[in-house]
Amino acid sequence: MDLTVIVVLVIALALFFDFTNGFHDTANAMATPIATGAMRPKVAVALAAILNLVGAFLSTEVAKTISGGIIKEGDGGVQITPELIFAGLVGAVLWNMITWLFGLPSSSSHALFGGLIGAAIVGVGFGAVDFVVLLDKVILPAVIAPVTAGVVAYSATKLAYWITRRYDGRPDGRGGFRYGQIFSSSLVALAHGTNDAQKTMGIITLTLISAGLQQAGSGPETWVIISCALAIAIGTYSGGWRIIRTLGRGLTEVKPAQGFAAETSTAATILASSHLGFALSTTQVASGSVIGSGLGRRGASVRWGTAGRIALGWLLTLPAAAIVGGVSAWLVDLGPVGVAIDALAAVIVIVIIFWLSNRNRVDSENAVAPVPVQGVSEVAASGRAVKIKKVKPLKKPRGKAKESA
Incomplete structure (x- = not known):
């Protein structure tokens, strides 16, 4: 295939992946302030979009990790071709779309790495992947970061409730944390831009180098x-309401104080990782923080069933995207016909996913509805108003009532 054509295709698909990364990960910053009422849903995603755009210009360390780290450079340059990068992106995009459909806050980062690794192994061999960099910059942070964020969020929530313990029993006693959430969630959105937007920059740079x-x-x-920066900002503004519902209400009932603690912990972890060049999963960090804050608030409960589904998605993300990336790489080896088959198949799957999502639409109006719980009807648990008919009082019996014996 003509080099210019495949490079343009890769850049276009990479920017679409960046777009999906935006709406897939909006929940990382804005799920908790939307759930607590600190910000209106549409205002929250607009703010997140602006800060993602700004954050994308603040650092390029993560981009360098991807463009010159995970895939080895040989004597003649990088060992992966633009066709194989295209195949890897197909795996990443499809996994992002599937997890979004089911409202699972999985890692866009790991989907990207999995797709690239699978394509590189099939197209070049295991020697094309620098597994030391993969372990050091991707795998270990994926294990350590969410645990660290969870512990910090747990401690911060405990501290916040201890400081404000005199407000126990007052419904609005800790309402001031809602204003703090505007700042903390903004910090998370800014941090997300410094980390996740870099990944697509790294992919496009890797393509140009190859x-x-x-x-x-x-x-x-x-x-x-x-x-x-523009692609991830536009994707963020589009919402990602399904995952906002999962993180905002699906893991635990979030109150303003614990939401503030969770967001601050998430932002601190992501910013530190971006500075060190770790290609971190902001989704995993945000989920760990929400769970930690739920454990830290007295009387709160974590929905471990939902947490288990999310954890399963984390485990499957890298290998599942690698398998799709590997199959796509096998197809592109057929030449232009294989690339066309890959592109057509990806478009068909994406269209089907969007069609399925419209059958069970989640938007700004119902994203923050309470999650249905056992023993409560779906209508009541959805948060929708139910009109209840007035019951007429019983008429008093005529005549003198007999005294009981």
Whole structure:
């Protein structure tokens, strides 16, 4: 296939992945303030979009990890072709769409890494992947970061409730934390831009290097930074309401104080990781923080069934995306016909997913509805108003009532 055509296809698919990353991960920053009423849903996602855009310009360390770290560079440059990068992106995009359909806050980062690794192994061999960098910059942070964020969120929630313990029993006694949530959730959105937008920048840079259009070891060009920042911001503004519902109400009932603690813990963990060049999963960090805050608030309960589904999604993300990426790489090896089959299949699956999502639509109006619980009807648990007919009082019996014996 003509080099220019495949490079354009890869850049277009990479920007679409960036878009899906935006609406997939909006919940990381805005699920808890929406759930507690700190911000209106549409205002929250608009703010997140702006801060994602700003955050994308603040760092390129993660982009360098992807463009010159996970895939090894040989004597003639990187060992992966633009066709294989295209195949890897197919795996990442499809897994992102599937988990979004089911409202699972899985890792867009791990979907991307899985797709790339699967494509590289099938197309080049195991030697193309630097497993030391993968372990050091991806796997270990994926295990350590959510646990760390959860512990910090647990401690911060305990501290917040201890400081404000005199307000126990007062419904609005800790309402001031809602204003704090505006700041803390904004910090998470900014941190998300500094980490997740970099991943697509790294992919496009890797493509340009593999095509011989950019020098090996160099960082992303200015036009790459701008286009990726815009793509993730537009995706963030589109909502991602399904995952907002899961993180905002599905794991635990979030109160303002614990929401503030969770968001602060998430932001601190992501910003530290971005500075160190760790390609972190912001979704895993946010989920760990929400669980930790739920454990830290007295009387709160964590829905471990939902947490188990999320954890299962985490475990499956990298290998599932790798399998799809590997199959796509096998197809692109057939030449232009294989690339066309890959592209057509991906478009068909994406259209089907969007069609299925419209049958059970989740938007700003119902994203924060309480999660149905056992013993409560779905109508009541959905938060929708139910009109109850007035019951007429019983008429008094005529005549003198007999005295009881």
